[in-house]
Amino acid sequence: MGLSKGETAAIMRAVEHSISYRQNVSDQKILPKIDAAEATRLLGGTLNEMGQDAAAVIDTIVADGDAGLMHFVSPRFFGYVVGASHPVGLAADILCSAWGQNSAYAAATPTSVVMENAVCTWVIDLLGLPAECGVGIVTGATLGNTAAVMAARNALLRRSNWDVEAQGLFGAPEIQVVIGAEAHSATAAALRYAGLGAERVHRVRTDDQGRMRTDDFRETIKDLNGPILVILQAGHINSGGYDPFAEIIPIARKKQAWVHVDGAFGLWVNAVPELSHRLTGVEDADSWAVDLHKWLNAPYDAGMVITRDREPLVTAMSAKAAYLPGAGAVQDMGDTVPELSRRARGIPSYAILKTMGKRGVREMVARHCELAQWVAAELSNIPGLTVLNDVACNQVAFHCGAGAARDVLTPAVLDAIHQEGLVYPSHGDWRGGPIIRVSVIGHQTSKADVEVLVASIKRAWAKVAAENNAV
Numbered sequence: 001m002g003l004s005k006g007e008t009a010a011i012m013r014a015v016e017h018s019i020s021y022r023q024n025v026s027d028q029k030i031l032p033k034i035d036a037a038e039a040t041r042l043l044g045g046t047l048n049e050m051g052q053d054a055a056a057v058i059d060t061i062v063a064d065g066d067a068g069l070m071h072f073v074s075p076r077f078f079g080y081v082v083g084a085s086h087p088v089g090l091a092a093d094i095l096c097s098a099w100g101q102n103s104a105y106a107a108a109t110p111t112s113v114v115m116e117n118a119v120c121t122w123v124i125d126l127l128g129l130p131a132e133c134g135v136g137i138v139t140g141a142t143l144g145n146t147a148a149v150m151a152a153r154n155a156l157l158r159r160s161n162w163d164v165e166a167q168g169l170f171g172a173p174e175i176q177v178v179i180g181a182e183a184h185s186a187t188a189a190a191l192r193y194a195g196l197g198a199e200r201v202h203r204v205r206t207d208d209q210g211r212m213r214t215d216d217f218r219e220t221i222k223d224l225n226g227p228i229l230v231i232l233q234a235g236h237i238n239s240g241g242y243d244p245f246a247e248i249i250p251i252a253r254k255k256q257a258w259v260h261v262d263g264a265f266g267l268w269v270n271a272v273p274e275l276s277h278r279l280t281g282v283e284d285a286d287s288w289a290v291d292l293h294k295w296l297n298a299p300y301d302a303g304m305v306i307t308r309d310r311e312p313l314v315t316a317m318s319a320k321a322a323y324l325p326g327a328g329a330v331q332d333m334g335d336t337v338p339e340l341s342r343r344a345r346g347i348p349s350y351a352i353l354k355t356m357g358k359r360g361v362r363e364m365v366a367r368h369c370e371l372a373q374w375v376a377a378e379l380s381n382i383p384g385l386t387v388l389n390d391v392a393c394n395q396v397a398f399h400c401g402a403g404a405a406r407d408v409l410t411p412a413v414l415d416a417i418h419q420e421g422l423v424y425p426s427h428g429d430w431r432g433g434p435i436i437r438v439s440v441i442g443h444q445t446s447k448a449d450v451e452v453l454v455a456s457i458k459r460a461w462a463k464v465a466a467e468n469n470a471v
Contacts, residue, residue, distance in 0.1 A: 029421030079426030084442035092351035104334030116346035134310025136336030144289030235266015240395035246281030
């Protein structure tokens with residue numbers, strides 16, 4: 001039957017609006033122009049009894065919804081650690097939605113599953129991880145960490161002659177979890193989801209960059225026995241720092257521990273030969289989690305779980321049934337992720353990787369790291385601002401003022417930056433108080449964009465300092 005005239009018009013209007021948005025986003029102030037209450041008035045309400053024209057619906061969504069959008073894809077968005085959704089990824093995402101594939105099994109949709117397998121192979125190669133790894137493309141690093149922890153749980157308990165998939169956790173040998181004191185909340189969520197508990201952990205002290213201290217790790221693990229899971233970090237959320245993998249992993253190995261690395265954004269630095277020394281030893285872990293929608297700039301949502309041994313991941317994730325396709329020559333994504341029904345979220349990453357190539361990815365990551373170094377140096381030269389981190393990758397953390405005044409001045413400066421609207425760094429709390437966090441990660445972000453960032457910070461600090469007699 002094909003598409004009706006109205007349906008065709010709706011798709012065309014969506015594409016036109018998408019192109020218009022992307023062409024103009026760099027000229028827009030970053031913050032939404034309306035709040036959730038106003039967005040509810042415009043977009044909520046009761047469902048109409050009769051249907052409406054499809055193209056008109058698309059036009060109305062754009063007209064009413066545009067003012068409520070945060071411009072994450074702007075090259076001047078420096079908040080959180082948010083990739084800017086590469087345009088070729090957007091284009092491929094449109095195809096992905098148009099094709100409407102349930103991409104769990106290659107027997108049903110060989111094109112999408114083969115493309116996703118290619119993404120897995122290419123990313124593993126870029127990141128310098130073992131070629132034989134098991135991989136699943138998930139929604140992001142939170143689920144990547146969760147799947148990895150569940151695979152670790154499976155493998156560790158099997159060594160203790162306990163089949164957790166059949167017997168559950170009731171009565172199972174206790175798994176000792178060792179984690180850094182400043183680990184990301186995603187790993188705490190992973191431990192909760194896996195039934196291990198976010199607080200039943202041994203926390204290792206960290207240094208002033210949030211990196212796990214080897215001496216404290218050695219002391220912490222020394223008297224632990226039985227199954228042990230160690231969770232390390234590649235890219236501290238504030239400093240971008242890396243745990244000392246080459247020191248800690250050999251110590252963990254002596255205890256037969258499973259070592260997992262949360263590498264949501266920081267693991268991408270291992271793709272750059274000139275910078276990979278910062279992650280020496282990371283390839284010796286047992287599992288890793290990484291986002292595709294962060295440094296690769298894939299559209300939301302896409303991440304990866306990677307395990308050195310594929311079998312525990314498959315055992316923990318797969319859900320076989322008589323009506324499902326059987327195994328074939330290609331590894332099925334449905335075997336390494338929690339979802340049976342899943343969109344082919346790896347297709348946008350396939351298009352991005354093919355478009356950029358290895359060199360393009362490496363140059364982008366290296367450029368962002370260089371820009372972060374420049375930002376940190378510039379901010380360090382502004383009296384009253386204190387940069388708190390040694391720039392290990394793309395993150396810069398700083399505060400404004402000193403002592404108790406920091407608690408008032410830093411949020412005020414951030415608010416002034418946001419109100420001006422030209423750039424968007426984000427907030428945090430670290431090293432004794434509030435901070436402003438800068439994450440350089442948008443694929444289009446250039447020297448000119450970080451110059452605008454630093455100038456905006458200078459103006460905001462001058463204004464707030466004058467108002468508070470801080471200079």
